[in-house]
Amino acid sequence: MKLDRKLKMGMVGGGPDAFIGDVHRKAVRLDGGIDIVAGAFSRDPEKSRETGRELYLDENRVYGSYQEMIEGEKRLPEGERIDFVSIVTTNDWHFPIARDFLEAGFHIVCDKPMTMTVDEARRLVGVVEKSGKLFGLTHNYTGYPMVKLARDIIRQGDLGKIRKVVVQYPQGWLYRALEATGDKQASWRTNPEQSGASGCMGDIGTHAENLAEYITGLRIIHICAELTTFVKDRRLEDDGNCLLKFESGAKGILHASQIAMGDENNLAIWVYGEKKGLDWHQENPNYLYIREQDGPSIVWRRGNDYIGEKSPAAGRATRLPFGHPEAFIEAFANVYCNFADTLRARLAGEKPDPLALDFPGVDDGLRGMIFIETVLASARSDQKWTPMEA
Numbered sequence: 311m312k313l314d315r316k317l318k319m320g321m322v323g324g325g326p327d328a329f330i331g332d333v334h335r336k337a338v339r340l341d342g343g344i345d346i347v348a349g350a351f352s353r354d355p356e357k358s359r360e361t362g363r364e365l366y367l368d369e370n371r372v373y374g375s376y377q378e379m380i381e382g383e384k385r386l387p388e389g390e391r392i393d394f395v396s397i398v399t400t401n402d403w404h405f406p407i408a409r410d411f412l413e414a415g416f417h418i419v420c421d422k423p424m425t426m427t428v429d430e431a432r433r434l435v436g437v438v439e440k441s442g443k444l445f446g447l448t449h450n451y452t453g454y455p456m457v458k459l460a461r462d463i464i465r466q467g468d469l470g471k472i473r474k475v476v477v478q479y480p481q482g483w484l485y486r487a488l489e490a491t492g493d494k495q496a497s498w499r500t501n502p503e504q505s506g507a508s509g510c511m512g513d514i515g516t517h518a519e520n521l522a523e524y525i526t527g528l529r530i531i532h533i534c535a536e537l538t539t540f541v542k543d544r545r546l547e548d549d550g551n552c553l554l555k556f557e558s559g560a561k562g563i564l565h566a567s568q569i570a571m572g573d574e575n576n577l578a579i580w581v582y583g584e585k586k587g588l589d590w591h592q593e594n595p596n597y598l599y600i601r602e603q604d605g606p607s608i609v610w611r612r613g614n615d616y617i618g619e620k621s622p623a624a625g626r627a628t629r630l631p632f633g634h635p636e637a638f639i640e641a642f643a644n645v646y647c648n649f650a651d652t653l654r655a656r657l658a659g660e661k662p663d664p665l666a667l668d669f670p671g672v673d674d675g676l677r678g679m680i681f682i683e684t685v686l687a688s689a690r691s692d693q694k695w696t697p698m699e700a
Contacts, residue, residue: 313658317650318347320383320392320416322376322407323399325352325361327494330421331398334448335365337642338396340629343650347371348392350379376407380414394419394444394653400504401512405430412441417653419446419646423516423682424675426506431679438672444656446649447670449520449678451577453644455612455627455636456598458668460581460590461525462621463600469583475554475562476580477522479514480570484548487541500546508682509546511537514577515566515685516678520670521579522564523677525590528556530681532695535688540569552685555695596635612636626665645669 319338324331331351338344348371351361355374362372373379383391394417397407405425408418418438424447425431438445451457463469488496498504499513506512523529532555537547548569554562570576577592587601596612610617613632618625627644630636648669655662680698688696 312660313654315389316342317344317393317654318391319344320348320350320371320379320395321346322350322379322395322397323352323403324349324396325354325357328398329495333639333642334396334398334421334646337639338646340640340643341647341650343654344646348373348379348383350374350376376403376410380410380416383416384414393417393657394649397421400498401506402426402504405434408434408445409437412437412443412445415441415443417444419448419649420675421448422520422670422675423506423512423678424672425679428676428679428683431676435672435676444649444653445672446645447672447675448642448645449517449524449670449674450638450642450645451517451521451592452524452668452670453627453641454590454592454595455617455624455644456590456595456610457521457525458627459598459610459617459621459624460579460588461527462623463588463598464526464581464583466620468586468600469581469588470585472526472528472556472558472560472581472583474580474582475522475526475528475556475560476582477518477562477564477578479518479566479575479577480573481514481568481575482571482573484510484541484544484568485571487544489544500544500548502545505546506682507546507686508537509539509544510548510566510568511550511685512546512682514568515550515552515564516681517577518564518566518579519681520674520678521577522554522562524670525579526556526560526581528558528560529677529700530554530562530698531557533681533684533688533698534695535685537685537689547689550685550689552688595637595641623665623668 350373351358397420489500534553538549539547549567552564580589589599598610600608648666651666652662684698
């Protein structure tokens, strides 16, 4: 039997002036199957209540701490309490909040990077396995239809054996010491106590790493990295360059920067095989380019019937007809949609649609943390290559 109600979501973080929490809230509303019913939106109880009022929530379900939220929701009958919690705090709180909610019996969606360290990530993998609960990670760029199409084109062998991968994520917003002005986003993202041991690579380099592995289906096995802090007195790096080796013998280049003057969110990837190449650009996300050496370039355009015929996953992730752009919030919504459909099936005692299982999980979070720590180790080392352990 199907679950005959909407899923109930709680949120930890995402209080006043928070950027990503509001993006998550917009995304979960898009498909109409999830209601936000509770939250601990700030460590300041008054700010949490302020956000609760803005969201028109029952004041009894707006909590002053995530611990209060766990206890308050556990007291409610099943079907009234939250089904899952979305964690959108600064990075330093991801692990304890996810651990405590999992151990209390709640399913989890967590922002990335998943934890502060590889050790925490491995411990969280164990907690997820022991709890038996569903865990989703919002590497939202995997939610774009044309990213899914690119993955399936490679899976189907159209490019032949992959030879080279080039992936980039340049931004320019931290070209100056914005954190010294009191800017909230800049302050915590450049603070190792809140962000973790890496700045640029932890924040956006992990998106590039995840995109490369998701699209190609190949794991990075060695990294040669250089990290630089260009802005004076900044505590974490704001630029990074990596050479990559993949398990198949493919080679790669990954660079990420937050001092790339004039760039906004210029995430892009190029994959070169023995037969063809492809490229996708996040700032123009509705198009995927397939290129040949001795033939014309082909543009795959999102929303056309041929997309779903080639890639059912891309078809499932498409909401609008061709010519009506879909982008960032819709990609977030696709991650939530697949997570929610999987959870809904589980709660109803059914097997989920295999396409619904296509969302990042705890293992992707562990890969991200291993990537960060490998990059840091490589940048400190005099040796050319540093292994990226499984």
